[in-house]
Amino acid sequence: MFDELLEGLSRPYQPAVAAPVGLTFEPVGTSVSDRNTALVGVVNQVNAAAQQSARGQLLLHCGALGSELGDGLLLSGASGSGKSTLTASLLAGSGGDRGVRFAYLTDECVSLRPEDLRITPYPKPLQLKRPSHALLSQLAPEPGSPSESMMWFQRFVPPKRLGAMPIPSVPLFPRLVVLPQWVDDAPVAVERLSPGAAVASLSENSAFFRDVEGGGLAALARLARHAPAYRVVYGRHDEAAAAILELWSTAA
Numbered sequence: 491m492f493d494e495l496l497e498g499l500s501r502p503y504q505p506a507v508a509a510p511v512g513l514t515f516e517p518v519g520t521s522v523s524d525r526n527t528a529l530v531g532v533v534n535q536v537n538a539a540a541q542q543s544a545r546g547q548l549l550l551h552c553g554a555l556g557s558e559l560g561d562g563l564l565l566s567g568a569s570g571s572g573k574s575t576l577t578a579s580l581l582a583g584s585g586g587d588r589g590v591r592f593a594y595l596t597d598e599c600v601s602l603r604p605e606d607l608r609i610t611p612y613p614k615p616l617q618l619k620r621p622s623h624a625l626l627s628q629l630a631p632e633p634g635s636p637s638e639s640m641m642w643f644q645r646f647v648p649p650k651r652l653g654a655m656p657i658p659s660v661p662l663f664p665r666l667v668v669l670p671q672w673v674d675d676a677p678v679a680v681e682r683l684s685p686g687a688a689v690a691s692l693s694e695n696s697a698f699f700r701d702v703e704g705g706g707l708a709a710l711a712r713l714a715r716h717a718p719a720y721r722v723v724y725g726r727h728d729e730a731a732a733a734i735l736e737l738w739s740t741a742a
Contacts, residue, residue: 553577555592561665594654688719
C-alpha cells in the first residue's frame, strides 16, 4: 500500500480530492521538498485516524519492538528525543551485532489494552528526519525509485527494509520502558525511574489520556509496576543503543 502511495505521488499531480477514508491530499508544487511535504501530510492524517480509532486504549507516543517470546520494548518520548532513530538503529544493526533480533511494532504510537497492557502493533513506515539520514545511510531510498523523488527532510522506510523479524503470533506485552533524551555531545547516562516518576513522564507522552477505559493513571500505574522504566540521556545513537541492549538483557 505504501509503495503504491509513493508511485501515485510521483505521477503528475491531480486536483485535491477527499478519499473515501477521509484523507485529503493537496499538492503545492512539484519539487522534491513539495512532494515530501505532501507525503508527510498524508501520513500524519493516517496516524491521526489510527489514534482516533483506538480511543479508550492507553496510547503512548513510542517506538516499540518485540521479541519472539512476546516481550515488548517501548521507547517513549516527545518529538526530537530520537525514538525513531533508536528504533531503526536497534533493528538495522545494533541488535543483530549482539545476537538480539526484534520485530518492528511501531515508531509512532503504541496501543496498550488498559486491563492487561497487551500491545496492538502499528507497523507504519518508519519516519526519519534529516539529521538521522547520515546515521542510517543504509536505509536511503533506492536510486531512481519513486521514493527517492520525494524524500527530503522526512524519510519513510518501509518495514520490510528494516531487517526486522516478523511480528510474532504470540501476545505482546511491555517488558522494558526507555525514555530517551538526546542532548548534543552528552555521554550516556542511565537512570532507573521510580514508578511515580515513570507515570508522570509517560503521561506527558500520551494521547486521549482522559478517554482510557478504567482511567489513564490506573493503566500507567499498571505499566510502571509491570515493566521497569529508565531514562537514557545520550549524545550518540550507537552508544544509546548499546545501553538499551544492556538494559534489555537484564529485563527480558
